[in-house]
Amino acid sequence: MRIRINGDTHEVDVDVRTSLLDLLREHLGLTGSKKGCDHGQCGACTVLINGRRINSCLTLAVMHDDDEIVTIEGLGSPAALHPLQAAFVRHDGFQCGYCTPGQICSAVGMLDEVAKGWPSLVSEPGTDAVALTDEEIRERMSGNLCRCSAYPNIVDAIRDVAGAGA
Amino acid sequence: MKTFDYRRADSPAAAVGAAAAARTRYIAGGTNLLDLMKLQIETPERLVDINRLDLHDVEDVADGGLRIGALVPNSDLAAHPAVRERYPLLSSALLAGASGQLRNKATTGGNLLQRTRCYYFYDTATRCNKRDPGSGCSAREGVNRILAVLGTSDQCIASHPSDMAVAMRALEATIVTLTPAGATRRLAIGELYRLPGDTPHIETVLEPGELITHVELPPPPPGRQLYRKVRDRASYAFALVSVAGAVAVEAGEIRAARLAFGGIGTMPWRDPAVEAALIGQAPGRPAFEAAADALLRDARGHGSNDFKLPLARRTLVACLAELTRETGR
Numbered sequence A: 001m002r003i004r005i006n007g008d009t010h011e012v013d014v015d016v017r018t019s020l021l022d023l024l025r026e027h028l029g030l031t032g033s034k035k036g037c038d039h040g041q042c043g044a045c046t047v048l049i050n051g052r053r054i055n056s057c058l059t060l061a062v063m064h065d066d067d068e069i070v071t072i073e074g075l076g077s078p079a080a081l082h083p084l085q086a087a088f089v090r091h092d093g094f095q096c097g098y099c100t101p102g103q104i105c106s107a108v109g110m111l112d113e114v115a116k117g118w119p120s121l122v123s124e125p126g127t128d129a130v131a132l133t134d135e136e137i138r139e140r141m142s143g144n145l146c147r148c149s150a151y152p153n154i155v156d157a158i159r160d161v162a163g164a165g166a
Numbered sequence B: 001m002k003t004f005d006y007r008r009a010d011s012p013a014a015a016v017g018a019a020a021a022a023r024t025r026y027i028a029g030g031t032n033l034l035d036l037m038k039l040q041i042e043t044p045e046r047l048v049d050i051n052r053l054d055l056h057d058v059e060d061v062a063d064g065g066l067r068i069g070a071l072v073p074n075s076d077l078a079a080h081p082a083v084r085e086r087y088p089l090l091s092s093a094l095l096a097g098a099s100g101q102l103r104n105k106a107t108t109g110g111n112l113l114q115r116t117r118c119y120y121f122y123d124t125a126t127r128c129n130k131r132d133p134g135s136g137c138s139a140r141e142g143v144n145r146i147l148a149v150l151g152t153s154d155q156c157i158a159s160h161p162s163d164m165a166v167a168m169r170a171l172e173a174t175i176v177t178l179t180p181a182g183a184t185r186r187l188a189i190g191e192l193y194r195l196p197g198d199t200p201h202i203e204t205v206l207e208p209g210e211l212i213t214h215v216e217l218p219p220p221p222p223g224r225q226l227y228r229k230v231r232d233r234a235s236y237a238f239a240l241v242s243v244a245g246a247v248a249v250e251a252g253e254i255r256a257a258r259l260a261f262g263g264i265g266t267m268p269w270r271d272p273a274v275e276a277a278l279i280g281q282a283p284g285r286p287a288f289e290a291a292a293d294a295l296l297r298d299a300r301g302h303g304s305n306d307f308k309l310p311l312a313r314r315t316l317v318a319c320l321a322e323l324t325r326e327t328g329r
């Protein structure tokens, strides 16, 4: 099958059982996306598929030929960090760092959802322009757990970027 | 995970054809099926990938209703302007479920057919009639905090986990399918699900290989709508109790009421007696308590889920108060 990851096209031959996460980590050496639970519960494996954030542990690689995948490796480089990566460093948005790639990919997808005017459970009904309060950030990021509980700083980092970018 | 034959269908007819083989499952978002396949609770021999079928649209219907393709993701449906405007309880129920990432993948059809979160169903070292018919039910005498108090049987007390389906039950959705014989079938959502009885492993009336193509919503019910979910965490947790409600009050009387419940039933729950207890009554504590009495008249706890009886009562009463509260003019 052919799969596009971070702008590169890869020809891969995989067992049908391979999750997208295992394809990234085990076959392509893209170990930035992490495996926390392998059951959709922690968000460590979050990547962007055609711009939408999803859990890569709960989808099969074979279901994504011709899709455009972006992982943490595709967002920025050590020399040119993505604004969210820089903000996580600035605000100390991690301790062990295991959840961080998933947090950042999720935040990229989340900010795009906000830009599209998608509501969350805590949004004021009937408004299209989402005011990205801390309550909104927490609700929208609830699919990303952090065992080190760096949540306050994660919220700070995301608020910083949202305030600057939007 | 057991291996399987992977097929991709490009039309509903082709999908149903490919699913004619024994032990086949459709895969849509995969967020429930793959979870269960990893644990070998689901062991299909063939997966038919339906993601490329043309069932991704939400369309207005002439009568004022809505027709939702089975592959519309939960997040897109929640954000759809027609849903936010006319069916806000559905939008809230979707947004109360799972996480942003999961909702981006989870589909309308898959959400309806997701399986219980009973701990023992997930734990293959234990006995479970749903997973292994005839083996027994570990939950009845075990930890059943999250399980059902209505619609249960001696064989199974598993709760249905979906938030979306509860909203759709209140909205009187119709499930449209393509049968293996190639016919279109229409089922009221209440007819889709089966009570566990002696066959808890059979959860719906769908035939093997029957494909859900659409969900149709009739025009919205009159009155105010709400979806309230009570759970152990503020976000990203299944419902202990949830209420989907639409209530219309006119001249000091409840004129119309639709109420459906999650977390407490073995299927998305709706009981006409609850609504009957409200119609024609003045909004207020006596009518609300009577509705709760009607809801819980046959309810039975199993130990660690006993708390759901008072919790369901209080949640229903609070929701009814909110739905009938006079707004300042």
Ligand SMILES: Cc1cc2nc3c(=O)[nH]c(=O)nc-3n(C[C@H](O)[C@H](O)[C@H](O)COP(=O)(O)OP(=O)(O)OC[C@H]3O[C@@H](n4cnc5c(N)ncnc54)[C@H](O)[C@@H]3O)c2cc1C
Pocket (backbone or CB within 6 Å): A039, A040, A041, B025, B026, B027, B028, B029, B030, B031, B032, B033, B034, B035, B050, B070, B096, B097, B098, B099, B102, B105, B106, B107, B108, B109, B110, B111, B112, B113, B114, B161, B162, B163, B164, B210, B211, B212, B213, B236, B237, B238, B239
């Ligand atoms: C961590 C976690 C938390 C969650 N929290 C919640 C929650 O709070 N509330 C909630 O409601 N849900 C919750 N969910 C469940 C989630 O909503 C479901 O997994 C999802 O809706 C299933 O949709 P899917 O498209 O991924 O289904 P799939 O996994 O693709 O399919 C599920 C089943 O439906 C069948 N199927 C799918 N589409 C069709 C079709 N068109 N016709 C016939 N059969 C079909 C499949 O064969 C399979 O048996 C949670 C899930 C996880 C992993």
Ligand code: SF4
Pocket (backbone or CB within 6 Å): B116, B118, B119, B120, B121, B127, B128, B129, B130, B131, B136, B137, B138, B139, B140, B147, B155, B156, B157, B158, B200
């Ligand atoms: S309640 Fe149902 S799903 Fe849970 S152990 Fe008993 S039979 Fe299995």
Ligand code: FES
Pocket (backbone or CB within 6 Å): A034, A035, A036, A037, A038, A039, A040, A041, A042, A043, A044, A045, A046, A055, A056, A057, A058
């Ligand atoms: S590894 Fe995918 S959600 Fe935990």
Ligand code: FES
Pocket (backbone or CB within 6 Å): A093, A094, A095, A096, A097, A098, A099, A100, A145, A146, A147, A148, A149, A150
């Ligand atoms: S920084 Fe350690 S898990 Fe989040």
